[in-house]
Structures are given as structure tokens and as C-alpha cells.
Amino acid sequence: MSAMSNSNFSRRSIFRAAAGMAAAGTLAACGSNNGRGGSGGSGTQLTQYFHAYGEAGVEQAVKRYAKGYTKANVATQWITGSDYETKLFAALLTKQAPDVFEFHPQIQLVKSGQVADLTDIIEPVMGDFNQADIASHKVDGKIYGVRMIDDPQFFFYRKSMLEKANVAVPTTLDELIEAADKLTTSKVKGLFLGNDLHAIEAPLIWSAGAETLTDKNEVGFNTDAVAGGLSQLRKLFTSGNLLLDAPADFWDPSALDQGLCAIQFCGMWAMPVMQKALGDDLGIFPFPKVGSAGKPSVYNGGWSMFVNAKGKNVEAAKEYVKWLWIEQKKNQEDFATSYGFHIPPRTSIAQQATKLQSGLPAEGVKLFNTYGHFDNIGWTQAMWTALDTVIADSVRKGGDPKAALDKADKTVTRELKKLFG
Incomplete structure (x- = not known):
């Protein structure tokens, strides 16, 4: 599917996706009301929205969890196609709006009164959550949304290709550009950063030692180091060493698996598929340092569950979210580790997630803990x-x-004034 042809919402969905959406470009209609829950005594009907995860088995798992809930009938809308946000935001304006939906923490949802305050259900277990996940869902001391999974994004590479070309694992953007040049052959491109390069926007800023926003909610990305990084990217873009027309975008492991490139930016969700395809011929490294004052970075995307504050059954929806995403630890571990690898945001679950405790997944967790930005x-x-x-x-x-940075600075500053005065 061409990311360029979608709306900004859907392109961002691809960029931040916890997992690749189905590679088919067709925009299928919303899934029908299926995945009904148990016959709740109250007869309360709840609807939950999920985007179509790329990994096999996720849809069945989500419906299986809902079926185990006895206090309400929970229907699942499984939104296929590449425009989850568009469909979600359109639905929220109608009488058919979901009671519960997954999305990313964004302040305008809080300011518009769209999402319910979940502090009361999260507070008793707050100490068991990754505190960065709590902070990223907090506005004025209240918590909106429960984090379901954390999704670190980094570079995957074919060890054999780097060895053959006598290339060391890059630690700076300059070294990455040099590596891409040495690794490019008539059949293989050195590097894949996604078809539109949007996936690496924030990592470039962090790796240059800057922030998207400062602690005071002011522009933090408009620095000389970020400008320098953009100049380096331009050099890379025109070098012929970048894969720019992959059949699927960065979130899909196929570019590396099929030998289209030697190094690919992707997410930890794709690790099991890559390991199956490439065995031990697979390594990872963070987005490398940009400029002299920079340091490596890892973007921690992921998905969170929100309650529609304008829905008919807010309290029942909160009860369901509490049951599934706070009380049902087995389901939470299953969701995080059985269908692609994601890091459970709950410390107690992360500590017992055996699939993430050795080998490459453990290296991914280490990069997440060392260089992560939320x-x-x-x-x-x-x-x-x-x-x-x-x-x-x-x-x-x-x-x-x-x-280009000055222009973006003006736009972002205008947005910040709207939000924070």
C-alpha cells in the first residue's frame, strides 16, 4: 500500500504501528460486530476498536479475551485497511462510536473530553508500570489510557552481509551512511529506512541530542545538530544506496527477509518472523549518534487502550478495561509475546516473559531500557x-x-499555543 496516498492520520498509523498492518492495499470495510463476549448478566453491550495487526493470531486472541468477560457482551471491530485513525475518528463522531479503543496518547483527545480519566483503575498498580508509560499518559496529574504494549524500533542487519563487506556495526550516522555504500551491490541496497522516511524523524532528533518538545512544552527539535543530520540524510537519499521502493513499508520484515537490503529499520514486533527466516544471521543496533553531542536512541512506540468518555456505558467500559488490561496478567503476557515480540509495560509481567529473556529479544529489551524515548x-x-x-x-x-526546521518550528509553536496558551 502506498503510504503517500493515505491521510496524515493513516500514514502516522503506519509509522507508529505496533505491528505491520495487512500488506494488502485494499481498504476493507470495518469488521462486523463479532467476537461477542459472554452473556453478561447485565446485558450491557460494549464495542472495542482494534487496528488490524499484521501478525497471525492477534484478532483471534483479542476476541478470545473478550469472550472470557462475563459482566458485559463485548463486540470487537477489527479495522482492516491502512486507515485505522480515519475510521476511528469518524466513528467517534457518531452514535456508533466505540466504548473502548486503542490509540496513542495525544493531548487533544484529553482536551476535547474524548477520553475518560482512568487514574482510579490504574493507581492501585501504578508502581508496577514502566514509569515512562505512566508519564506519557498523564495530563495535570490524571492518567488517560492504559498502555498495552511497548514497541522498540531499531535497525536489524544481516551479519553475513556486513562480514562479507568488512563493515563494522555503525555507531554514528556517518558510519551508517558509509556502511550503506559498502553494502550496496547490483542486487542488494545497503539500507532501508521505510518508503517515506517518516519512521526515523523522531530518532534523528533524539540521536542528535535534541527533543521533539522541551519539558516546558516548547520546540526542542530546531537545532544545528538536527539540521546537520538532515544534510547527512540528503546525502544518503541521493547516494543510490537506499532502498526507496520496497513492496511493503518499514514495519514489515520482508525487505530484510527477502534480501532486498542489508540493514533495515523496523520494530521488535517483527523479530520472530525475521529469526524464522534468517536464523542466527540477524543482529540489531539503535539509531546511531548524530553529530558530536548526540547519543544513540530507540523509539518506543506501542498501543494503549482508551475509554470513550462520550460513550453510553463509560463505567462499564472502564470495568472491562480494568479487567482485561490490569487484572488479566496471563492475557497481557500472551498479547505481548505470542504474536510478534512486544515488551509488557508491567514490570512484573516483563520479568516473567521468558521469550524475551535470552538471545536477540533480550538484546532488544536492553536497547529499550538503555536508549528508549517514549x-x-x-x-x-x-x-x-x-x-x-x-x-x-x-x-x-x-x-x-x-x-525547513524554522517552518516546522512556526507550525508546532502555533499548535502549542492552542494547547497550552
């Missing part, structure tokens, strides 16, 4: 779009990086 709830959809424009203007079109 969503900033104040960073909105319009701000992501501003960064998309920076990449388009400076990397794709070769415009002045500082001018």
Missing part, C-alpha cells in the same frame, strides 16, 4: 505532519534544512 502526550498529529514536511523539503527535495 511518546510525548503534547506532541500532536499536526506536529507529526510538520516533521513529515521537514523530511520532504530537506531530504527529498534538497532544500535548506534550517529553513
Whole structure:
């Protein structure tokens, strides 16, 4: 599916996806009301929205969990196609709006009164959550949304290809560009960063020692180091060493699995599929340091469960979310580790998740813990779009990086004034 042809919401969905959505480009209609829960005594009807995860078995698991709930009938809408956000936001404006839905923490949902305060159900177990996940869902001391999974994103590489080309694992952006050049052959491109490069926007900023937003909710990305990184990316973009027309986007492991590239930016969710295809010929490393003051970074995407504050059954929906995403630890571990690898946001579950405790998955967890950056709830959809424009203007079109950053700075500052005054 062409990410370029989708709306900003859907492109961001692909960028931040916890898992690759189905590779088919067709925009299928919303799944019908299926996956009904047990015959709850109250007869309360709840509907939950999920985007179509790419890994086999996720849909069946989500419906199986819902069926085990006895206090309400829970129907699951499994949203296929590449435009989950578009369908979700359209549905939230109608009488058919879901009671419960998965999304990413974004402050405009709180400010518009769309999502319910879940502090009361999370507070008793707050100490068991990764505190960065709590912070990324907090506004004015209240917690909106329960984190379900954390999804670190980093580079995967074919060890044999690097050895053959006598290339060391890159630790700086310069070394990554050099490696891409040495690894490119007539049949294989050195590097894949995704078809539109949007996946690496935030990592580039963090690895240059900057932030998207400062602690005071001011622009943090408009620095000389970030501009320098954009210039380096332009050099890479025009080098011929970048895979730019992969059949699927960065979230899908096929580019590396099929030998289209030697190094691919992707998420930990794809690790089991890659290991199955490549065995031990697989390594990982964080987004490397950009400029002299930078340091490596890992973007921790993921998905969270929200309650629709404008729904008919807010308390019943909160009860269900509490039951599934706070009390049912077995289901939470199953969701995180049985269908692709994700890191459970609950410390107690992460500690007992045996599949993540050795080999490459353990290395992924270590990168997550060492270099991880989480969503900033104040960073909105319009701000992501501003960064998309920076990449388009400076990397794709070769415009002045500082001018592109200044333009985005104005857009983001305007958004921040709307949100924070």
C-alpha cells in the first residue's frame, strides 16, 4: 500500500504501528460486530476498536479475551485497511462510536473530553508500570489510557552481509551512511529506512541530542545538530544506496527477509518472523549518534487502550478495561509475546516473559531500557505532519534544512499555543 496516498492520520498509523498492518492495499470495510463476549448478566453491550495487526493470531486472541468477560457482551471491530485513525475518528463522531479503543496518547483527545480519566483503575498498580508509560499518559496529574504494549524500533542487519563487506556495526550516522555504500551491490541496497522516511524523524532528533518538545512544552527539535543530520540524510537519499521502493513499508520484515537490503529499520514486533527466516544471521543496533553531542536512541512506540468518555456505558467500559488490561496478567503476557515480540509495560509481567529473556529479544529489551524515548502526550498529529514536511523539503527535495526546521518550528509553536496558551 502506498503510504503517500493515505491521510496524515493513516500514514502516522503506519509509522507508529505496533505491528505491520495487512500488506494488502485494499481498504476493507470495518469488521462486523463479532467476537461477542459472554452473556453478561447485565446485558450491557460494549464495542472495542482494534487496528488490524499484521501478525497471525492477534484478532483471534483479542476476541478470545473478550469472550472470557462475563459482566458485559463485548463486540470487537477489527479495522482492516491502512486507515485505522480515519475510521476511528469518524466513528467517534457518531452514535456508533466505540466504548473502548486503542490509540496513542495525544493531548487533544484529553482536551476535547474524548477520553475518560482512568487514574482510579490504574493507581492501585501504578508502581508496577514502566514509569515512562505512566508519564506519557498523564495530563495535570490524571492518567488517560492504559498502555498495552511497548514497541522498540531499531535497525536489524544481516551479519553475513556486513562480514562479507568488512563493515563494522555503525555507531554514528556517518558510519551508517558509509556502511550503506559498502553494502550496496547490483542486487542488494545497503539500507532501508521505510518508503517515506517518516519512521526515523523522531530518532534523528533524539540521536542528535535534541527533543521533539522541551519539558516546558516548547520546540526542542530546531537545532544545528538536527539540521546537520538532515544534510547527512540528503546525502544518503541521493547516494543510490537506499532502498526507496520496497513492496511493503518499514514495519514489515520482508525487505530484510527477502534480501532486498542489508540493514533495515523496523520494530521488535517483527523479530520472530525475521529469526524464522534468517536464523542466527540477524543482529540489531539503535539509531546511531548524530553529530558530536548526540547519543544513540530507540523509539518506543506501542498501543494503549482508551475509554470513550462520550460513550453510553463509560463505567462499564472502564470495568472491562480494568479487567482485561490490569487484572488479566496471563492475557497481557500472551498479547505481548505470542504474536510478534512486544515488551509488557508491567514490570512484573516483563520479568516473567521468558521469550524475551535470552538471545536477540533480550538484546532488544536492553536497547529499550538503555536508549528508549517514549511518546510525548503534547506532541500532536499536526506536529507529526510538520516533521513529515521537514523530511520532504530537506531530504527529498534538497532544500535548506534550517529553513525547513524554522517552518516546522512556526507550525508546532502555533499548535502549542492552542494547547497550552
